Amino acid sequence: MDSVLKGETRASEVGKRIVLPASFIGGPRDMRRRYLDALALVQRFGKPDLFITMTCNPEWKEIQENLYDGQKAQDRPDLTSRIFRAKLQDLKDQLFKKEIFGKVADHVYVIEFQKRGLPHAHMLIILKSEYKITTPDHFDRFVCAELPDRESHPDLHNLVIKHMMHGPCGAKNFKNSCMVDGKCKYQYPRSYCESTIQGKDGYPIYKRRRNGLTVQVRNAQLNNQWVVPYNPYLLLRYNCHINVEICSGVTAVKYLYKYIYKGHDKIAIHISPIDDENLVDEIKQFQDARWVSAQEAMWRIFEFNLNETDPAVINLQLHLPNQQSVTYWANQRLDNILRWDHVSKTMLTEYFSMCSKSEDARKYLCREFPEHYVWDKQDRCWRERKKRDVIGRISGVNPIEGERYYLRLLLNHIRGSTSFQDLLTVNGVAYSSFKQVAQKRGLLESDQSIIECLNEAITFQMPHELRRLFTIILVYCAPTDVRLLWDTYFDAMYEDFKRETTISVELRVSKTLQSLNLFLESMGKSISLYDLPIRPTNMDNVDCEFPREIQDEMSIQIPPEDYEAELKLNFEQHKAFSMIIDVIQKGKSGIFFIDGPGGTGKTFCIVLC
Incomplete structure (x- = not known):
C-alpha cells in the first residue's frame, strides 16, 4: 500500500x-x-x-x-x-x-x-x-435533515456545515450551478416541517424545525432549510x-x-x-x-x-423451437456442428429436460429456476444449486416479435413445462401457436397481454419510449379497446409534458397525440385510424413550409441568459472562447485542450463554445 x-x-x-x-x-x-x-x-x-x-x-x-x-x-x-x-x-x-x-x-x-x-x-x-x-x-x-446542536455535538455540527449544506442558491445566489429557469433544480431551500411525514411523490418530507439555528456558509446565512439529508x-x-x-x-x-x-x-x-x-x-x-x-x-x-x-441476476435465453443461437469457428463444417449434441442444448431446452426428470423442478417457473439450479456451461445442463443466491430474468421481448413474445408470456405463467409441445397443449388439445395457447389459458383475454406488456414497460421506460411502444401495439397487436388503453396509460405517456407547467392540460394532450401521430406516420399509419381523442386542428402545423425535423429545431427557444453568458466569462475563459469561436467563424479546423483545477469554470466555457 x-x-x-x-x-x-x-x-x-x-x-x-x-x-x-x-x-x-x-x-x-x-x-x-x-x-x-x-x-x-x-x-x-x-x-x-x-x-x-x-x-x-x-x-x-x-x-x-x-x-x-x-x-x-x-x-x-x-x-x-x-x-x-x-x-x-x-x-x-x-x-x-x-x-x-x-x-x-x-x-x-x-x-x-x-x-x-x-x-x-x-x-x-x-x-x-x-x-x-x-x-x-x-x-x-x-x-436527519437539521443542523445539530453546536454545544452537544460540535464535531457533527462542523461536518454538516462543511459537507452537507446546499447552495446557497435562489435569492441568495442566482448564479449557482443548480439554478434552472430561476429555480433550484433540487428544490432548495426546503420548507420547514415540525415532524417527518410521508410525501406524495415517493420521498419523505424530513423534519426541518424553525428553531432559529443559522450558520455562515459560503458568504451566506443558512438554516435547516438548506441541509442535505x-x-x-x-x-x-x-x-x-x-x-x-x-x-x-x-x-x-x-x-x-x-x-x-x-x-x-x-x-x-x-x-x-x-x-x-x-x-x-x-x-x-x-x-x-x-x-x-x-x-x-x-x-x-x-x-x-x-x-x-448482489445477488447476481442470471439472464435466461429465450428462443423458439430450433431457433437458438449457435457459435462456431470459421473453419468448422456446418454439418458437423448440426450433429453435435451440445448445439441443441440451451438453458431453455434443458429447463424442459430437467422438469421432465424431476418432480421438484416442476414446481418452479422458468425465471425462478436459477434460484434453485445452477447452469453448467461446460456440460450444458442444470445442476442443483448448493450455495450463493441468484435471481433469474427472462430476456425482454417486444410484442412485434409475435410468437417469441407469447412464448415468454407462457413461461412467466406456467410451471414445470417439459417441452415446447407441452406448452402448446391445453387440456389434452394441441395447438399450432403459442398465441392460441395464451388465448385458451385466458392470458390474452381483454388485451391482457398488452396490458401486462405496458405495465412492465412503465417500470423502466421513459415517456417518449412508452409512446413509441404504444404505437407499435396499435399497429401490430390489434388491441380490442384502444380508448381504454389510452385512458389507462395516458398519464404515463405524457409524464415529460407535465414538467411544462406553463401549458394547459389540453395542450399536453395535444402534444401527446402529436407525438403518437409522428410514430404512426413513420409506420405508414395515421392517428385518425384509431379510437383516440381528436386533436384540435388549430394546434397542428400542417401548413408549415419546412420539414418536421427542421421545424422542431427552429421551435427551440433560446433563453436570454444564453445570449448574455459571454459577458460572464473571466479573462482566461474569454481568451479560450475567442480562440475557438475565431476558428469556427473562419471555417478552419482545430483541436483544443482546456485544463484547470476543479471549479474554475471549464464546463461553463465548453458549453458556451
Whole structure:
C-alpha cells in the first residue's frame, strides 16, 4: 500500500483527458441490461429502502499525509482512487456485515466520476421485509435533515456545515450551478416541517424545525432549510459528503434506478489532415467515443469494480423451437456442428429436460429456476444449486416479435413445462401457436397481454419510449379497446409534458397525440385510424413550409441568459472562447485542450463554445 501511496504517478503522466472508443467501457445496451437486472431484484424483493451517495473528499488525512511537497489531491489520481475505494469497502462492511440499517436483501451500486474528476458512488439498498423502513418514526432513526446542536455535538455540527449544506442558491445566489429557469433544480431551500411525514411523490418530507439555528456558509446565512439529508453515524465516520435518503414510495423506483444507470457522456470525434480535395465520408469519419478523467483511468488500471449487483441476476435465453443461437469457428463444417449434441442444448431446452426428470423442478417457473439450479456451461445442463443466491430474468421481448413474445408470456405463467409441445397443449388439445395457447389459458383475454406488456414497460421506460411502444401495439397487436388503453396509460405517456407547467392540460394532450401521430406516420399509419381523442386542428402545423425535423429545431427557444453568458466569462475563459469561436467563424479546423483545477469554470466555457 505504501508503494502506491508514495508512488510518483502524477496527473501529467496519466493525462487529464483520455478519449476511448465507447465499446471499451460498455455501451447503452450494457447499461440497459444492468438496469433491467436491478429491476428484476425489485420485482423479487420489493422497492428499495435507502439511496446513498458518497463522494470522495480530497482533504481526507490519508490523502493529505501522502502527498509530496507542492502536490494537490488532483495531482495524484492513483492516491485518491485507492483511498476512496478503501472507504467504499468499509462502507459496504458497515451496511452488509455490521448491518447498521438492518439485514440487506439486495443492493446495487455504481461508481461515477465528476467532470472535475473525483469519484462518487450511488448505492440503492433493499432491506429484508422485517427491517423495512415504513413509518416516519423509522425515517428519523436513520436520516436527519437539521443542523445539530453546536454545544452537544460540535464535531457533527462542523461536518454538516462543511459537507452537507446546499447552495446557497435562489435569492441568495442566482448564479449557482443548480439554478434552472430561476429555480433550484433540487428544490432548495426546503420548507420547514415540525415532524417527518410521508410525501406524495415517493420521498419523505424530513423534519426541518424553525428553531432559529443559522450558520455562515459560503458568504451566506443558512438554516435547516438548506441541509442535505444525512446519517450522523456515517457522516462522522467518513468525513465527506454522504447523502442518505429514504425511498418511501414506489413512484421513485424507476427514477432512482435509471439515475444510477444513466451511463456516461459520449462524443463524436474525428481527427484528419486538411485535404480539401478529398470527399467527406461521414460514416467512415464517425467515431463513437467518450472522455475519461485521470481518476477514472486509474480506477480502471487498478481494475476496481465500477458497479456491483448482489445477488447476481442470471439472464435466461429465450428462443423458439430450433431457433437458438449457435457459435462456431470459421473453419468448422456446418454439418458437423448440426450433429453435435451440445448445439441443441440451451438453458431453455434443458429447463424442459430437467422438469421432465424431476418432480421438484416442476414446481418452479422458468425465471425462478436459477434460484434453485445452477447452469453448467461446460456440460450444458442444470445442476442443483448448493450455495450463493441468484435471481433469474427472462430476456425482454417486444410484442412485434409475435410468437417469441407469447412464448415468454407462457413461461412467466406456467410451471414445470417439459417441452415446447407441452406448452402448446391445453387440456389434452394441441395447438399450432403459442398465441392460441395464451388465448385458451385466458392470458390474452381483454388485451391482457398488452396490458401486462405496458405495465412492465412503465417500470423502466421513459415517456417518449412508452409512446413509441404504444404505437407499435396499435399497429401490430390489434388491441380490442384502444380508448381504454389510452385512458389507462395516458398519464404515463405524457409524464415529460407535465414538467411544462406553463401549458394547459389540453395542450399536453395535444402534444401527446402529436407525438403518437409522428410514430404512426413513420409506420405508414395515421392517428385518425384509431379510437383516440381528436386533436384540435388549430394546434397542428400542417401548413408549415419546412420539414418536421427542421421545424422542431427552429421551435427551440433560446433563453436570454444564453445570449448574455459571454459577458460572464473571466479573462482566461474569454481568451479560450475567442480562440475557438475565431476558428469556427473562419471555417478552419482545430483541436483544443482546456485544463484547470476543479471549479474554475471549464464546463461553463465548453458549453458556451
